[in-house]
Amino acid sequence: MRELISKWVFPFKGDWMKVEKISRLQLFYLMTGFVLGTAMILGLGHEAKQDSWIFILIGMSSSLIIMAVYTQLASYYPGDSLAQMLPKLLGKFLSYPIILLYIFHFTYSAARGSRELGELIDSTILSETPLVVIIGSFMALMVYCLRGGVETFGRMAEIVFPIYLFSLILIWILLFSVDQFSLKNLTPILGNGVTPVLKKAVPTAINFPFGETIVVLLFFPFLTHNGPVRKICMSFLLVGGVLLTINSIMLIAILGPEIYNFDLFSLLSATQMVSVADFLERFDALVILLMVSGVFFKVGGFILAAAIATSHLFKLKQTRSVVLGLGTIIVPLSSITALSYVEHLEFGFKFYVPYVHTVLQIILPILFLCIAFIRKKLGSK
Amino acid sequence: MNVMRLFFLLVITMFLTGCWNRIEINDIAIVTAIGLDLVEDDKVHLSLQVAIPSKLGSTTGSGGENGKGSLVISDTGVTISEAFRNIQGKLPRRIFFSQSRVLLIGEDYAKKGVSPVINFHTRYNKTRINSFIMFTKGEASKVINSMPKFENISAEEIKELNKLNIGLKVYIRDFLNMLLTDGLEPYGPLFTLEALEVKPKNKSEHVQSIRGTAVFKGDKLIGWMDQLETRGLLWLKNEIESGIVSIKIPKEQGGGNISMEILKTDTKLEPKLKNGHLQMNLTVSTRLNLIENDSQLNLFDTKVIKDLQNKVDKEIDGRIQMTVDKVQKEYQSDILGFGQAVYRKYPKQWKTSYQKNWDQEFPRLAVTIHTNSIIKRTGVTK
Amino acid sequence: MRFFKRQKKLPALLQEQSENNPLSGNLEEDLNRFKQLFEGAADFSYRELQIGSNYSAVVLYLNGLVDMERMELNVIQPLISRNEELLQHPKPALDQFKGVLNASQVVQVETFQTIVDQLLAGGTIVLINTFKKVLVISEQKWEQRSIDEPVSEAVVLGPREGFTENIRTNTSMIRRRLKTTKLKLEYLKLGNLSQTNVVITYLEGIADVSIVEEVRSRLNRIDIDAIEDSSYIVEFIEDEPFSVFPQVLQTERPDRLAGNLLEGRIGIIVDNSPFALIVPVTFFQMMNSPEDYYGRFIMTTFIRLIRYLFLLIALLFPSIYIAVTTFHQELLPTNLLFSVAASRDKVPFPAVIEALLMEITFEALREAGLRLPRPIGSTVSIVGALVIGQSAVEAGIVSAPLVIVVATTGIASFMFPSYPLTGAIRLLRFFMIFMAGTLGFYGILLGVFFILAHLVQLRSFGVPYLAPLAPFHFNNMKDIIIRVPWWKMNERPHETGKSNLKRMNYKPRKY
Known part of the structure; x- marks a missing residue:
């Protein structure tokens, strides 16, 4: 009787990990939103100009292989998160610093996402509002939302993602109506051959945003039915990648490769071109909605991953206080790591994504898989 | 729980302090x-x-x-x-x-x-x-x-x-x-x-x-x-959405003028590279509606219409040619986007042989214009 | 969030009453005891009778709670009319006295406390000397409101009877609708002084047993001196007491309660309150009107879409106006911007203040119209319309577009079938105005996300508040934004009716 009451009245008290669950659909929504997230704001493969959609496709297809590595790893340790499987895999002493590294990676990535949102808002609609206010208020929302743990976040995804998708498709339909829309802008396809695009795409396009889905390794334990997860993981990568590809095709067709490369927030400038029947204009608000909800998925996913990893590492019973702590760290972290947006982007695309991402999201997981494979072989013998 | 409440209280007070961008x-x-x-x-x-x-x-x-x-x-x-x-x-x-x-x-x-x-x-x-x-x-x-x-x-x-x-x-x-x-x-x-x-x-x-x-x-x-050359540019750029084409009927056929309203035009610009020789092909197809006729021609006759269509073709050809000439010879500035068309069709050749000296290449470019006009309707009277 | 600790000790006031000495059997002594207890209670009446020569009796009752005529006829007359059999019996048992009475419901009661309780509940007590037990006759009758049309949930089509203040009438209305033994009506008493009757009602085999148990336990933990209305109970049993959103559905309509019972929900009927409570409840139920089920389903679907659209308008319209006029003027079409700017040219306040002012005035008008006696109420609205609508605009104190915004919002907020939900939206509107006033569109987005995050965390008796949207359940979407025709609703909602999903035995129509 007592237990029942506590279960109903305080669904999140007690051993929260046993109560919280996330359905497959929720995971799919959440992770697709996660893939789209900031990539939708920043745009991908600007340097590849009219071939940026190929750039994205290359990134997506290569990341499917990486995802196979992740899911294979998860299948060796069913029901365990990354932070729970690593000690079993590497032993306590080796795994601790690595998990800490991942926690830091997630935290910093969340900070980067918030910074990008802040910069977007600051340089488009609220030019005089301090960055810290924008990021701070956003983080307050994140903390409020994530205090309910995976479950709340999953449900939020269930509501927000359909809205997100709907607005995205609405924007695309509107973009079709723009005079300048011309698929000729996409030509010549691979004018310089495939090698330059390939060179740019590997590993950057794999790492951002697709490789970042390594956070999913921390959500597996909360899935309602512990079954094979590969299908769902592949599908969110595919859907996310295809949506990004279509988006970049739409944007190039409207803006032309030069402006696509020239604009910082190309989706926003493309949307500003929309004018339906001279009356329906200015859909900027829709883009802001897309961006805020995209960053919501991205930053939320990272914070949650970091919180779960932390609580699993230190064997805490709940993540609420961890989330609160992370939130308070991320706000200053997002502003102090770079003085200007240029510096922020430079650090991100010249150092963080090519090197740190590659190590944490490609090299280490493959290494883990090898070790797990060998262990399994030895164990079975 | 209480920490949480306090936290949100702090955030709310943060909000209260300012309206940075507000401008009435x-x-x-x-x-x-x-x-x-x-x-x-x-x-x-x-x-x-x-x-x-x-x-x-x-x-x-x-x-x-x-x-x-x-x-x-x-x-x-x-x-x-x-x-x-x-x-x-x-x-x-x-x-x-x-x-x-x-x-x-x-x-x-x-x-x-x-x-x-x-x-x-x-x-x-x-x-x-x-x-x-x-x-x-x-x-x-x-x-x-x-x-x-x-x-x-x-x-x-x-x-x-x-x-x-x-x-x-x-x-x-x-x-x-x-x-x-x-x-x-x-x-x-x-x-x-x-x-x-x-x-x-x-x-x-x-x-x-x-x-x-x-x-x-x-x-x-x-x-x-000028105005006329601009019309030519619009034809070239496929941006004509409305307009009138008037043709003069020669004296032998009775004289007078016929005016037609443009319904739809479609201009295709296609570069052709043959044996290292670059040529631009322009194909203009036009649909028109006849709206004014003060000539002696009987318009209820497909032969006459065909003849008219040929006349329209020549008229449009002339307009476009004039603009191309002006741009190529006088201004020598590729506002027509010929270079871009070449790049889109022949990206490798563009990079290797044309991109650098396009300024010299452009005025020498051969341009052929194909026009194809169809008169769809001749109005509500015979 | 702390749930209330149950106090075992009764308040001092009631302590002496609870002494539980049995009756002595001595009529005089016992009568005095009652007299003492009811001292100062003017409605306490008693009548002494002589039964034959050996027995004397006292009839106790509270004036106004008892049907005097029937008591005279069924209790007093039979006792004093010389019943030969009774009088000739050397030592008649209490049962024999009981047999004499004509009343339908007579029980023997021994403990003093129970006797007092029965007396207070409108029972008639018959004390007969030498007996330590008494006879309690239920012949209650008091003045009450007749069954009326429900005011708060009026419909054009559909039944017109509403709950009254009498719990018996109310339960009878439910029983009339569900003639099955599966319909359970569990009585309990709440309120230390009021001793209010409360009925938990549910359909056995359909309602989730654990939720029924939870309702029982939450009700049992209520400790309060009196319950004057079912709303008292609401605040005790809600999952998240600090939320602005209602987590219990209050309804005046027996048909609505019966319909909800059929979906596996649980009803709580409270004496002296025409509002029954329904738990667990979801957000979408709050948005549904009982009429939705009586009107044609295509029309209902359309109306529901309108309702959700106006939910957004009621919540966001003023804040969007503020955001657009003070932050994002570029979003307005040029000509519209000119006319808004022209109308705002003379206005001395910032748009946020202006909007807050108008909204608060509107709330005041609404409240005033509600509180005043009905004939004067209309004057308030006329004066309000004149003052706000015209003079203020003409004087240049507020701008005309804002009046349009506030008026539209006002209309929109009257659209919701649930009164408590309207309150929530009205409150959140101010929150949204505030967010829009500080951060513009970004603030509005954050605000909406905050509200959503709150809603997804909310539960009503363990059922997610936004079910079946989040967590998503496709089959249950049949009655959320669209309403499918009745013959398509072949399943009960999963969140409450899991134990018995099937509503129909076979498909009644082939579509």
Whole structure:
């Protein structure tokens, strides 16, 4: 009787990990939103100009292989998160610093996402509002939302993602109506051959945003039915990648490769071109909605991953206080790591994504898989 | 739980402390058009047409007839932003660019190079990239001062005029695109004040109109094209949406004129590379509606129609050829986008042999025009 | 969030009453005891009778709670009319006295406390000397409101009877609708002083047993001196007491309660309150009107879409107006911007203050119209319309577009079928105005996300508040934004009716 009451009245008290669950659909929504997230704001493969959609496709297809590595790893340790499987895999002493590294990676990535949102808002609609206010208020929302743990976040995804998708498709339909829309802008396809695009795409396009889905390794334990997860993981990568590809095709067709490369927030400038029947204009608000909800998925996913990893590492019973702590760290972290947006982007695309991402999201997981494979072989013998 | 509450309380108080960007709608000066001129050789003369809402609003009704709905404020500066700051110093309200849909650039300024203004207009977050860009012979500030005839504000009129698609319609975004793209030089519409009546008994009022084209090379204005040549450019650019084609019937056939309304045109530009020889093929297909006939021809006859179609073909061919000649021979600036078309079709050859010396290649380019016109209907009488 | 600790000790006031000495059997002594207890209670009446020569009796009752005529006829007359059999019996048992009475419901009661309780509940007590037990006759009758049309949930089509203040009438209305033994009506008493009757009602085999148990336990933990209305109970049993959103559905309509019972929900009927409570409840139920089920389903779907659209308008319209006029003027079409700017030219306040002012005035008008007697109420609205609608605009204190915004919002907020939900939306509107006033569109987005995050965390008796949207359940979407025709609703909602999903045995129509 007592237990029942506590279960109903305080669904999140007690051993929260046993109560919280996330359905497959929720995971799919959440992770697709996660893939789209900031990539939708920043745009991908600007340097590849009219071939940026190929750039994205290359990134997506290569990341499917990486995802196979992740899911294979998860299948060796069913029901365990990354932070729970690593000690079993590497032993306590080796795994601790690595998990800490991942926690830091997630935290910093969340900070980067918030910074990008802040910069977007600051340089488009609220030019005089301090960055810290924008990021701070956003983080307050994140903390409020994530205090309910995976479950709340999953449900939020269930509501927000359909809205997100709907607005995205609405924007695309509107973009079709723009005079300048011309698929000729996409030509010549691979004018310089495939090698330059390939060179740019590997590993950057794999790492951002697709490789970042390594956070999913921390959500597996909360899935309602512990079954094979590969299908769902592949599908969110595919859907996310295809949506990004279509988006970049739409944007190039409207803006032309030069402006696509020239604009910082190309989706926003493309949307500003929309004018339906001279009356329906200015859909900027829709883009802001897309961006805020995209960053919501991205930053939320990272914070949650970091919180779960932390609580699993230190064997805490709940993540609420961890989330609160992370939130308070991320706000200053997002502003102090770079003085200007240029510096922020430079650090991100010249150092963080090519090197740190590659190590944490490609090299280490493959290494883990090898070790797990060998262990399994030895164990079975 | 309590920590959480405290945290949210803190956040809420943070909100209470400020409204950073808040600016009331009655504290902004809504710019409806921007004009740019060059003065003293290197200074920018910026004129802004600012709307006066109390004179425009229909709600209060007290505005009535007492004066213009807008005023023009101008100042000079070394850069555009400096001129803008100087103007702000003279205005009691915050200058608000976002509603401005018209950018007028004077001849002198355009000749010196329009990069700064394009850069400012696309970089500054408060301006819209879908403003119309236009050029004036002489000073832009004079044109901007003109009185509106139909709308409350002249800028609105300019906007509407642009949307009619009779002349060229170039957004800043398009201009920027042309500026940035290899093998495509920018052009823009020429904006002038025309007399309202052609043969005035007394001094006629002036009305705004878009006639002609400003031709650029790089970001510098190099010349103008007149109304007729502009029509040719529109054919070339596949931007004709409406228009009249008139043909003269020769004396042998009875004389007179026939006018046709354009229903739809489709222009295809295709480069052809054969044995290292580059050739541009233009295919123009047109659908027309016959609307006026004062000749003796019996239009209820397919042979006559066929003959007419041939005449139309020749007419269109002539118009386009004239424009191509002018651009190729006189201005030698690839506003037609031939280079871009080559790049799209033959990216490798473009990179290796054409990109660098396109300026020399362009005037020598052979252009063939194929026209194909169909008269769909001949009106409601025989 | 702390749930209330159950106090075992009764308040001091009631302590002496609870002494539980049995009756002595001595009529005089016992009568005095009652007299003492009811001292100062003017409605306490008693009548002494002589039964034959051996027995004397006292009839106790509270004036106004007892049907005097029937008591005279069924209790007093039979006792004093010389019943030969009774009088000739040397030592008649109490049962024999009981047999004499004509009343339908007579029980023997021994403990003093129970006797007092029965007396207070409107029972008639018959004390007979030498007996330590008493006879309690239930012949209650008091003045009450007749069954009326429900005011708060009026419908055009559909039944017109509403709950009354009498719990018996109310339960009978439910029973009339569900003639099955599966319908359970569990009685309990709440309120230390009020001793209010509360009925938990549910359909056995359909309602989730654990939720029924939870309702029982939450009700049992209520400790309060009196329950004057079912709303008292609401605040005790809600999952998240600090939320603005209602987590219990209050309804005046027996048909609505019966319909909800059929979906596996649980009803709580409280004496002296015409509002029954329904738990667990979801957000979408709050948005549904009982009429939705009586009107044609195509029309209902359309109306529901309108309702959700106006939910957004009621919540966001003023804040969007503020955001657009003070932050994002570029989003307005040029001509519209000119007219808004022209109308705001003379207004001395910032748009946020202006909007807050108007909204608060509107709330005041609404409240005033509600509180005043009905004939004067209309004057308030006329004066309000004149003052706000015209004079203020003409004087240039507020701008005309804002009046339009506030008026539209006002209309929109009257659209919701659930009164408590309207309150929540009205409150959140101010929150949204505040967010829009500080951060513009970004603030509005954050605000909406905050509300969503709150809603997804909310539960009503363990059922997620936004079910079946989040967590998503496709089959249950049949009755959320669209309403499928009745013959398509072949399943009960999963969140409450899991134990018995099937509503129909076979498909009644082939579509």
